[in-house]
Amino acid sequence: MNSSIASTAMTQEWLQQISLLGTFLEHEPMARHTTLAVGGAARWFFRPTDRTAAIEAMRLCPSDVRILPLGRGSNMLIQDTGYDGLVIDLSDLNSTEFNGFTVRAEAGGRMSRLARQCADHGLSGCEFMATVPGDIGGGVAMNAGCFAQQVSDSLIEIEVLLPNGDVQSIKAEALHFSYRHTDLPAGSIVLSASFTLHPDSPEQIRERMRSMRSRRSATQPLAQPNCGSVFKNPDGDHAARLIEATGLKGFSIGGARISEKHANFIVNEGDASSADILALIERAQLLVKEQTGIELEPEVRMIRDSETGGQI
Template identity: 35%
Template sequence: MADRASTASPPVRVERSRDTPGTGVSTSFDTNGVRGKLTPEAPLAPLVWFKSGGAAEWLFEPKDVADLQDFLRGLDPSVPIMALGLGSNMVVRDGGVPGVVVRLGKPFAKVAKVDDVTLDCGGGASGILVSSTARDNGIAGVEFLRSIPGTVGGFVRMNGGAYGGEVKDILVDCDVVLRSGELVTLRKADLRYTYRHSELPEGAIVVAARFKGRPGEPQAIQAEMDRISASREASQPLRSKTGGSTFKNPEGRKAWQLVDEAGCRGLRIGGAEVSEKHTNFLINTGEATSAEIEALGEEVRRRVKDNSGVALEWEIQRVGRP
């Protein structure tokens, strides 16, 4: 791991209130030194695909990497930190998220060519931007990112994958701001990837990553991206309020098939429903609460276990207070 120094303004001074545990705004800030946007009690429902859930105690959108480093250095170590990308694979519980939610905006959404087969991607860059930049530069092998509705930071953390590709297949290394504010570079081996999982340090935020593909023809790359897009449109409820694939595929099995065989297609709890189109997707049919969505997922897990003996694991992150 390589350490990098910050040259930004003095760190923000932060205190953790000890007399109001579990209630309202319990983290106070002296915003001197913060150059990004810091918002108290920020609603998260508009920022996630399910369009449900509570507020972030604080939402921080850093101006740049140095701003993020300084902010974290000044933050009481007891204050929890959570990174938020496009919110496409996440249930934010109705009680909201304590501490600070960090959202990487436009300053982190850039993608640049490093060499003939490598891209330097900001942690806030979308899969569409990464795959399109790769196409424009004749870099094949990253087309699968076109199909994942998320950002580079989430891809790296969760070993994002689809249509035969995974981040572990293309990652060279990544820049990560640790909870302490230290900026380090982690190699792929440091993350110890498994299926939809990495050993990224707790509270760490991925601010950039290098992806390596292979030489390709832009026309062929576009054709593969079009094929993937058409396949997704045909098989997934993309125009619904959803969170993507709900459960991990067990070894040698397909989660959607296990859910279907357990009779869960179209199953509902309140405003939450198992998609008729793809049974590994839960959807918010209107005004579903996050509690209803999570309860539906648990009921699906129970029925699948009773029917097949398989204990499905959540792929969707569930965060915050019930």
């Protein structure tokens, strides 16, 4: 970590103020907060009690402190040496408000819960969320999707918290969504998202969600810690097929293995390190590139140390 930051009186004052705004921890192991169950400690970990506390904390945060918004940690690979900055966990911001065919959801709510609530209200359009283990904010940041639906299909608007503590509303059109990509303002945190849905019978919506869940459990290694698809699918092909063709299915390094069930999943068999997973990622990229010329692009967000510039 950057010890000069921690030792200044100014930072100490800020730390005291922020600790009153929610749950505040130092040196919190990130393996507890990621579905891969790997990753070293966050220098500071903060869970604001509510939206006002999140905004106040952003205002207080010195501009040289790196901030990492955390959802469910279901698409993050945090290095073993940890994160030298402030992780902000929005899970206590999780309200939803329905109004006609629209719903506004705070960023820290689970997507699966929103899908169930929409079904209860007879609203269709976010069934896929029932099967993606992330939060609304993470879903927006990733433009999460599956079963031919994605966040951008029904998103109308989001609210973001900017690094200076201001809150800004942004229309969906301005987010320039593409496959697993959203253009968020640099350093911003999604606070809420509004979706427009269409009416349908709750039972039919629930049946579609059940069918999606069972298709998923038949094909994906959901019983072991993982981060979903490790790589984006290249145009016109599937990362899983390309990896399988290299013979890497079932291959392991340390405690991490390329899943026997789905070659685009890496599972933690219990004692994997982040380095083991990264080594598997690089091995798969190398062999696929050698055999096909295709460069597999990670879908999982690699959270690097300060020297390499943070998130990529």
